[in-house]
Amino acid sequence: MAQDKQEHEAVIEERIISASDLGTFYIFVNKRFSNESKITSIKAVSGNDLTEDKDIENALNDYFATVGAESNHHMPSFPNINVPQLNNIHIEVKDVGNAITKLKNNLSAGPDGLLPLFFKGIKNTITFPLTLLFTQLLSVACVPGIWKKAIITPVHKKGPTNAVTNYRPISITCVPSKLLERVVSSKIYSHLIHNNILHPQQHGFVGGKSTCTNLLESLND
Numbered sequence: 001m002a003q004d005k006q007e008h009e010a011v012i013e014e015r016i017i018s019a020s021d022l023g024t025f026y027i028f029v030n031k032r033f034s035n036e037s038k039i040t041s042i043k044a045v046s047g048n049d050l051t052e053d054k055d056i057e058n059a060l061n062d063y064f065a066t067v068g069a070e071s072n073h074h075m076p077s078f079p080n081i082n083v084p085q086l087n088n089i090h091i092e093v094k095d096v097g098n099a100i101t102k103l104k105n106n107l108s109a110g111p112d113g114l115l116p117l118f119f120k121g122i123k124n125t126i127t128f129p130l131t132l133l134f135t136q137l138l139s140v141a142c143v144p145g146i147w148k149k150a151i152i153t154p155v156h157k158k159g160p161t162n163a164v165t166n167y168r169p170i171s172i173t174c175v176p177s178k179l180l181e182r183v184v185s186s187k188i189y190s191h192l193i194h195n196n197i198l199h200p201q202q203h204g205f206v207g208g209k210s211t212c213t214n215l216l217e218s219l220n221d
Helices: 002-019 022-033 053-067 093-101 116-121 123-140 175-194 211-220
Strands: 151-156 167-172
Touching (some): 002 022, 053 151, 093 116, 093 123, 116 123, 116 175
């Protein structure tokens, strides 16, 4: 049994290496070094040592609330540029299908309890109804209340695991919400690329570019 497990892991590692995908490689490595065990004790910002689950949850919640930036509800002004405006987003069945295909099987369920694997399993059945639903929601500028909620999971960043300041929050939202966000993001990105709006020095969230290309270009300059 142990040999079968080792052979299975060797096959997975070989696939990751042959894929030549840095993102996949780093995800695999981080999982090997990550500590997913339960937090049994933690030191709050005040310096108190906490061991009760409720106290640990409150301490993490209070810390995450202090580092988050609250919106000032102010819309920044933009310069007038001679490009077409993206006044509406037309969602097609293929857009939703592509978004479902890109879901990762190992992700957790959001507040609605529906796993990404569930949507991938019924992709051919649910793609068209979701397209109609997303189109209707965009037309009335409204989404279900549960899509605005998230399950906050603390992830250890660095340093001692018993310090509350060494954790960062991960928001696990509902899968339909993620699908709609991915479709809208794709439409906005396509609009920016098609109309040549993005500056050549923009590296973040641009296909074929990353922090690595940004650093290499800066170093070259």
